[in-house]
Amino acid sequence: MNRPDAIVIGCSMGGFNALKVLLGALDPRLPQVLLVCCHTAGNVEAMCELLASHSALPVIEARERGLASGNTVHIAPSGYHLLLEQDRHFALSADERVCSSRPSIDVLFKSAADVYHAALIGVVLTGANHDGADGLAQIRSRGGIAVIQTPTSAEAAAMPQAALDIAGTDYCLPLEQIAPLLNRLCLT
Amino acid sequence: MAAPLIAMPTPPPDTELEQLELDLFVQALKRRHGHDFSQYAPASLTRRVRQLVQDHRCGSISALTAQLLHEPDFVTKVVQGLSVPLSEMFRDPAVFRALREQVLPILASYPQINIWQAGCAQGQEAYSLAILLEEEGLYDRSHIFATDFNPDALQRAREGIYPVKDAQLWSRNYLQAGGNLSLASYYSARYDFIRLHDRLRRNITFANHNLVSDKVFCEAHLVLCRNVLIYFSNPLQNRTLTLFRDSLVRGGYLCLGLRETLDFAPVAVDFTAVDAKLRLYRRSSQPSSGSHDESA
Numbered sequence: 001m002n003r004p005d006a007i008v009i010g011c012s013m014g015g016f017n018a019l020k021v022l023l024g025a026l027d028p029r030l031p032q033v034l035l036v037c038c039h040t041a042g043n044v045e046a047m048c049e050l051l052a053s054h055s056a057l058p059v060i061e062a063r064e065r066g067l068a069s070g071n072t073v074h075i076a077p078s079g080y081h082l083l084l085e086q087d088r089h090f091a092l093s094a095d096e097r098v099c100s101s102r103p104s105i106d107v108l109f110k111s112a113a114d115v116y117h118a119a120l121i122g123v124v125l126t127g128a129n130h131d132g133a134d135g136l137a138q139i140r141s142r143g144g145i146a147v148i149q150t151p152t153s154a155e156a157a158a159m160p161q162a163a164l165d166i167a168g169t170d171y172c173l174p175l176e177q178i179a180p181l182l183n184r185l186c187l188t
Numbered sequence: 189m190a191a192p193l194i195a196m197p198t199p200p201p202d203t204e205l206e207q208l209e210l211d212l213f214v215q216a217l218k219r220r221h222g223h224d225f226s227q228y229a230p231a232s233l234t235r236r237v238r239q240l241v242q243d244h245r246c247g248s249i250s251a252l253t254a255q256l257l258h259e260p261d262f263v264t265k266v267v268q269g270l271s272v273p274l275s276e277m278f279r280d281p282a283v284f285r286a287l288r289e290q291v292l293p294i295l296a297s298y299p300q301i302n303i304w305q306a307g308c309a310q311g312q313e314a315y316s317l318a319i320l321l322e323e324e325g326l327y328d329r330s331h332i333f334a335t336d337f338n339p340d341a342l343q344r345a346r347e348g349i350y351p352v353k354d355a356q357l358w359s360r361n362y363l364q365a366g367g368n369l370s371l372a373s374y375y376s377a378r379y380d381f382i383r384l385h386d387r388l389r390r391n392i393t394f395a396n397h398n399l400v401s402d403k404v405f406c407e408a409h410l411v412l413c414r415n416v417l418i419y420f421s422n423p424l425q426n427r428t429l430t431l432f433r434d435s436l437v438r439g440g441y442l443c444l445g446l447r448e449t450l451d452f453a454p455v456a457v458d459f460t461a462v463d464a465k466l467r468l469y470r471r472s473s474q475p476s477s478g479s480h481d482e483s484a
Contacts (some may be wrong), residue, residue, distance in 0.1 A: 064418060064448055065451065065452045079447070080418075083231040086231075091232055095236070107235070110235075114203065
């Protein structure tokens with residue numbers, strides 16, 4: 001199997017705490033592009049700062065037209081859908097909400113699947129709606145890898161459960177075991 | 189910036205096929221109906237076209253293209269699906285507060301104030317501006333040119349009728365934007381709709397203008413174009429910003445969407461940030477590059 005180029009992570013209710021745990025345990029050498037869509041991020045700037053203090057990787061807000069650089073965590077800005085162009089620069093959209101959300105995890109996942117094809121890992125964490133399930137199915141259909149937090153270990157089970165039901169998964173793990181898995185998949 | 193560490197994988201065949209279908213769709217729309225989306229940024233355009241395929245149960249982009257070519261009225265629906273999405277009144281209240289408190293007092297020194305709101309969709313922001321101007325006592329010597337390329341949206345904008353369920357959020361926005369009254373004093377509610385008062389429309393011209401192909405048409409003191417350029421490729425973004433620069437008086441204001449960036453537009457040198465966070469700029473008083481469109 002080829003080494004993935006990117007990891008996309010989606011979370012909603014309880015997402016901030018989950019991201020602290022996950023990002024905090026990622027290997028600082030990861031060369032991949034990391035993209036995060038978190039519904040509950042009202043003030044993304046503050047959230048990036050807080051998460052950066054827990055993470056060995058830089059955590060920044062994804063900038064319109066900016067490059068999706070590797071070895072960096074990019075967080076979707078609030079109020080816009082985050083997409084990627086084929087040249088791996090970011091694009092924003094103010095189109096209608098998807099699953100009552102903007103940014104929507106489905107939108108980010110599908111767009112990333114268009115760009116990275118099989119070289120992509122999609123991760124669905126805690127959340128209280130079903131956003132991300134269709135996007136994860138799209139990632140899998142392109143040959144990418146799906147990782148879902150076990151619903152019982154999630155602060156809100158609905159989102160990981162919906163992802164399991166609709167997309168199925170390659171890995172279903174408690175939160176603490178997800179970062180070690182990503183490190184392994186991404187560095188070896 | 190570092191090059192990708194790993195070579196781009198060859199796109200699977202279905203992706204290449206979709207790309208071909210998309211190119212043909214864009215060509216059909218341009219050659220048959222005169223709407224040019226070839227310089228739109230691909231990611232969002234692709235998403236909207238897929239949405240059209242799904243909404244109209246076409247099965248494929250090619251089938252959508254066939255319908256576009258053979259059914260005369262279908263283009264209206266396609267244009268609707270590819271247009272500027274709905275906005276809110278006083279969306280991002282801090283921006284409208286800054287317009288009220290920082291920009292309008294400066295514009296008040298002009299005998300006549302022209303405002304161009306580009307990409308007005310269904311008019312929510314144009315009416316928000318009208319309310320600001322009214323409350324600051326400037327509306328009688330102001331004119332708002334609210335433009336869009338979508339005739340259907342313009343018609344709705346002229347009517348000023350919106351779902352009542354939106355009014356609650358808009359009222360909150362209005363107050364956060366420094367409104368002195370209640371938004372309800374500007375509309376009548378009936379059944380499930382609100383209708384903005386006719387008098388708000390008295391100095392607004394809703395007009396068809398396409399940022400892709402049309403030119404300067406007024407001398408503006410303020411250009412408001414929020415969350416429209418995010419859908420444009422870098423060259424089209426620069427062309428449009430050049431159009432705004434050439435429309436603005438020296439020292440005139442430009443207001444963009446909260447997450448838009450000028451970093452990839454060469455014409456940005458002709459603008460100075462007034463409030464970078466709120467994406468509020470002024471046209472610099474001295475020209476630093478040619479004063480005519482050199483990019484298209």
